[in-house]
Amino acid sequence: MGYQDSERAREVAERTREFVDDVVLPKERELLGQRDERDAADRQEEARDIIDDLREEARDREVYGPQIPEEYGGLGMAFDDLLPVFEEAGRSILAMRALQVAAPDEGNIHVLDAAGTEAQKEEYLRPLANAEVNSGFSMTEPMDGSGSDPKQIRTTAEKDGDEWVIDGHKWWTTQGSDADFLIVVARTDQEAHPYTGTSLFVVDADADGVEIVRDVPHMGEAGLAHSEIFYDGVRVPEENLLGTENAGFAIAQQRLGPARLTHCMRFVGMADRSLDVAKAYMDERNAFGDPLIEKQALRFDIADAETRLHAIRSMVRHAARQIAAGEQARTEVAMTKVFAAETVQEVIDDCVQICGGNGIGKDLPLADFYENVRCFRIIDGADEVHKRSIARSALDDAEIVPEEIEHVTRFGER
Structure with a gap:
């Protein structure tokens, strides 16, 4: 294509x-x-x-x-x-x-490059780019804090002289227990709306008050930690503020939009590899007198998968062109993320089914892929959050044409 x-x-x-x-x-x-x-x-x-x-x-x-x-x-x-x-x-x-x-290093590299000072880039971006250190993005909080609704963020950062004091409880900080530094999202203006009163901070993982509580047991992404972390009176110098004070959500959005699209493409690659495995298995495996590759139902499954992956690739590129042109492309990104997550899960699920016992066994990568892609429907915003955003855009921008329902009204009056 x-x-x-x-x-x-x-x-x-x-x-x-x-x-x-x-x-x-x-x-x-x-x-x-x-x-x-x-x-x-x-x-x-x-x-x-x-x-x-x-x-x-x-x-x-x-x-x-x-x-x-x-x-x-x-x-x-x-x-x-x-x-x-x-x-x-x-x-x-x-x-x-x-x-x-x-993730999360890929997105954090983008944030540091876009919003970091020259000193921050030398101290954090350069070694991260060279894979000399690991990083985490500490945003999600346990109930009833920030999750799919980021406005519920409870972690705070208060100014004290030439330092910021961070207090909060985070979890699902990817790579948190392996991180050398963390980008922490915290409220810095308690009176303002969270979208205009939140900031980002670079916090060294070994700073006093940073407590790695545990790595949350989870499905998928074997070997990658998702950590629960307490920030208890963590003091960071004012130069560790990343970007402008109270502009944290705007900076995070610059990270999340492109990161969702790159996530989509990585998972498309995973689905494409799964199809390669399934096709090879179909070619080798005989059942009920014929190779599986000759079974019409399975051929239709492959055709449908190829068609829908083509659609994802096209959607991602369309949204990326909008971003490259300086637009936020929130609706386009939301549509792409939802469609990609649902589609890739279904494609990999079909590949597991095609390969039968070999599909659920872990000699092949399919079972690992399936666990990973199921997580994709929650990470980077749950499906429902993106659908809510899409619906809001569709209904707010809708041109209500009375004539479209007039005949229904007349019918009801008969």
Whole structure:
């Protein structure tokens, strides 16, 4: 399919696919084959070592950090050029980390580049871009705090001389227990609406008062922590304010919109890989006298999956063009995120079903993919939140034409 991608986008995407297929997938299969031989901690440690090696290979092949500015060691690609590259990276969980395009680091790199001071960029962005440190984005709170409705944020930051004092309770801070620093969302003006009274702060993970309570047990994303954290009187210098005071939500929105689209493309890559696995299985597996690949129902499943993935790719690129033109594209992003999350879940579910026992077993990556994509319908905003936004836009902008219901009224009067 042609998507009007630039020549550079197509060329880097092709290099990325070769890197994933030739280098990453053999390592992934090696790790999958060790599940029954080694405990989880050993496998995670080996995975980290493998990812470090893969990063060096990615740099040699000039595919590392496509979204990272060149001055910080990346390729410095335009946002809409990134989309096909992120899809290829999404074909393997290892590849996403090897290329430094996985959440939350990918989004935090964007925030630091867009809103950070030069000092903040040198202290935090440069080592993060080089994968020398890890980061977390600390926004979501337990009941009854900020979740899908960010206006309910309860964490506060109060000015005390030349410092800010942060108090709050967060959870689902991705990579929180492994983070070297955290970007924390906190209320800085208690009288203002949260959208205009909230700020972002860069907080060192080892600062006094930062307590990692636990890593929340969760489905999917094996080896990636989602942490519960207390901020108890955490003092940070005023220069750790990220961007302008009380502009935190505006900055976060600059992060979340593009991040939702890159998330969509990574998951499209995951679905595309799942289809590759399912097609290979269908070609090899015989049942009731014929190869599965000859069964009409399964062929229709594949046709439907390919069609809907094409629609996602087109929707993502449309929303990305709006963002590149300086628009917020909130409705376009919301539509894309909902459709992508639902579609990719259904596609991977079909692939699991096609592969039967092999699909639910973990010798293949399908079961891991399924767990991950189910989480996608909640992370980055639950489906219902985005549908609410879409409906509000559709109804607020609707032109009510009385003639459209006039005949119904007349019919009811008969």
